[in-house]
Amino acid sequence: MGFPPALGDKISKTMPPAVMGKDISLAGMFDRSDDRYSEASEFRALYEDDPDVREVVETAKGLEGLKRQPGVHAAGVILSREPLLDVIPVWKRDDGSVVTQFDMGACESLGLLKMDFLGLRNLTILEDCLAHIRNNRDEVIVLEDLTLDDRVTYDLLSKGETLGVFQLDGGQMRALLRSMLPDNFKDISAVLALYRPGPMGANAHNDYADRKNERKPIGSIHPELAEVLAPILDETYGVIVYQEQVMSIAQVLAGYSLGQADLLRRAMGKKKKEILDKEFEPFANGMLERGYSQDAIDTLWAILVPFSDYAFNKAHTAGYGLVSYWTAFLKANYPAEYMAALLTSVKDDLGAGGKMSVYLAECRRMGIKVLPPDVNESDSDFTPRGEDIRFGLSAIRNVGEGVVESIIKSRRSKGRFADFPDFLRKIDDKACNKRVVESLIKAGAFDSLDHTRRGLLAVHIEAVDAAVETKRAEAIGQFGLFDDAESSTGSSVGGLELQIPVDEWDKSTLLGHERAMLGLYVSDHPLKGVEHALARASDCSVLTLLNDQPDGAVVTIGGLITTVTPKVTKKGARWAVVTIEDLESSVEINFFNKTYEPIALQLTPDRVLLVKVRVQREDDEPRFTGLDVSMPDLAIGGSTGPVVIKLPNARAVPAVIDALKRVLATHPGQTAVMMHLTGDKDENTKVFELQGGFRVTGTPALYADLKALLGPGCLG
Structure with a gap:
């Protein structure tokens, strides 16, 4: 329509937020009978006042409800005893797959x-990890034989250190695990069932965690129902968690048969709220006949209905929970092997916010050194080497699987490469390619051969040319009487004497080339040494911004600008997409015209900045809008003083203090913690050092956790 992106941003900010993942329709915003009509008054006012907004909204209203595209179920397969062409119409897509033209309801x-x-x-990750354990430790692990009581695994879960663990990877899930402190398999099964819209709508996830750890008493849904529900809900601390519990409740309280209860379960599993509404009358009548009050009926039903949004059956969540336990067990007990398998699974996910950078940061947190690629040590994929992980050669840009196989084959058949000339002599012509060799140099794959990257790049073209000529001559047998294809030794290649310079690039250039080849920084990072200063000045890390900040939040992040992509609207207004990264992850931020113009000169690659960002989560993919930038004070980057936590006296209540202790306990180290309890007046402020073994490691992750618990101004 030719309007700038800022107009869409302006409209979307006035739209009511989603409730439990469900947005109000455009039609509903103008329909007085809609339950959420009153929430859209700001949107309607903008519609009335701005003709451009009115044009966009009227166009959108005409599109709303239309089929945007045909959808294909991610995993659904239709089975028939008769040929499908005799039963339903089918459609062959461009990718060759055959799908039904009827939707799944019609097919059923x-x-x-x-x-x-x-x-x-994750099943591939498990398989790769077990192979790594065999090769790296000479141990054979049979997952099906593992007991479900490994304390190291439950310690990892209780600390929320579950990045890369199946189903437990998200930031809010990790926070729930720290609150729940799981210590048996029932807790793993429960947390997977509870972390769904239905149970969360009833606050069941927090109730389970608080009751399990005796922060709250185990209460009943309703006083009349306490005794009769005890046999059903005791194992989940009085909280409804599973579909099977709903079936039992319907049978015991409303007199449903097992078949009727199963129909209720199926309605919940398919999220058919209209069927649930129809079920209320017989459900209520059944409870009334058994002497329960209308208040008890309404209270119970009010919990069952939101639960129907996405309920799990116990077998389903236990099956998922077993994979979660296995992945957590391997991460806790075989960290290098597990993280190598995990990194291999995401080796192509190198974009902004990609999992590769997230899991590399997790390796650093775990104390696992991820070594750069190396022509003598690397395999094709990420591989554990003792307690470290070696970067795979196939992850280097311009180095394909065929080239990697050729290098590894040459290394195994002719021996390790002594130096760069020896490498060129031993490899075959498939790998002896100027583009491939340049990529290997810039990625650091020859560092262990005692050459500088800059020096190798200066001589690689003539060296490769000489090596290629020798290999061609060898292939057709064109050698002089005293020539020998294998006779070149030392620093010579094909008769060319190589003089490799010893000077090296500066750190910024070296790391820039490395990032260009690998998609991220591996051997070092430009933010190393200043990450603590950035964390103190930021509200959260980039990873927390991506995963945990809610729609409409305005937060400050700190990081390095890696790319700036200028854009121009159809009306000629300049704006830009800027990629910011810290040690954990990266994110793309839109700077629209009014914000971009005054700060355009500050938005340059390799600059460290603080960026104020607004979060928008209306769509499937979150969007981030830059509001302002500032230069951080990096002078305190090397500070080794205590972590200072400021807390108002009024907030120093047992629940907050307990939560603070849990956060500190998940970041153990040697740094002291100072508390500043602030009152209304300066003389009421108390300053003291936390005793009782509370020593921490002052990492960005700690600062992010403290700010999430106590607010952005909690650090002194």
Whole structure:
């Protein structure tokens, strides 16, 4: 329509926020009978006042509800005893797959069987990890033989150190684990079932955690129902967690048969709220006949309905929970092997916010050194080497799988490479390619051969040319009487004597080339040494911004600008997409015209900045809008003083103090913690050092956790 992105941003900010993941429709914003009509008054006012907004909204209203595109179930497969062409119309897509032209409901109503066949990347991770354990430790692990009581695994879960663990990877899930402190498999099963819209709508996830750890008493849904529900809900601390519990409740309280209760379960599993509403009358009548009050009925039903949004059955969550336990067990007990398998699974996810940088940061936190690629040590994929992980050669840009296989084959058949000339002599012509060799140099794959990257880049073209000529001559047998294809030794290649310079690039240039080849920094990072100063000046890390900050939040992050992509609207207004990264992750931020113009000169690659960002989560993918930038004071980057926590006296209540202790305990170290309890007047401020073993490591992760608990101004 030719309007700038800022107009869409302006409109979206006035739209009511989603409730439990569900947005109000455009039609609903103008429909007085809609339950959320009153929330859209600001949106309607903008619609009335701005003709451009009115044009956009009217166009959108005409599009709303139309089929945008055909959808294909991610894992659904239709089975029939008859040829499908005799039963339903099918459609062959451009990618060669054959799909039904009827939706799944219509297919099921025709008597066809629909089954979901799910493929999990995590199963490949498990398989790769077990192979790494065999090769690196000479141990054989059989997952099915593991007991479910490993204390090291439950310690990892209780600390929320579950990045890369199946189903437990998200920031809010990790916070829930720290609150729940799981210590048995039932807790793992429960947390997977509870971290869903339905149970969360009833605050069941927090109730379970608080009751389990005796922060709250185990209460009943309703006083009349306490005794009758005890046998059903005691194992989950009085909280409804599973579909099977709902079935039992319907049977015991409303007199449902097992078949009727199963229909209720199926309605919940398919999120059919209209069926649930129809079920209320017989459910209520059944409870009334058994002597329960209308208040007890309404209270119970008010919990069951939001639970229906996404309920799990116990078998389902236990099956998922077993994979979660296995991945947590391997991460806790075989960290290098597990993280190598995990990194291999995301080696192509190098974009802004990609998992590769997130998991590399997790390796650093765990004390696992991720070594740069090396022509003598690396395999194709990430591989554990003792307690470290070696970067895979296939992850280097311009170095394909065929080239990697050729290098590894040459290394195994002819021996390790002594130096750069020896490498060129031993490899075959598939790997002896100027583009490939340049990429290997810039990625640091020859560092262990005692050459500088800058020196190798200066001579690699003539060296490769000489090596290629020799290999061609060898292939056709064109050698003089006294020539020998293998006779070149020392620093010579194909008769060319190499003089490799010893000077090196500065750190910024070296790391820039490394990032260009690997997609991220590996051997070092420009922010190393200043990360603590950035963390103190920021509200959260980039990873927390991506995963945990809610829609509408305005926060400050700190990081390094890696790319700036200028844009121009159809009306000629300049704006830009800027990629910011810290040691954990990276994110793309939109700077629209009014914000961009005054600060454009500050938005340059390799500059360290603080950026104020607004979060928008209306769409499937979150969007981030830059509001302002500032230069951080990096002078305190090397500070080794105590971590100073400021807390108002009024907030120093047991619940907050307990939560603070849990946060500090998850970041153990040698740094002291000072508390500043502030009152209304300066003389009421108390300053003291925390005793009782509370020593921490002052990392960005600690500062982010403290700010999430106590607010952005909690650090002194």
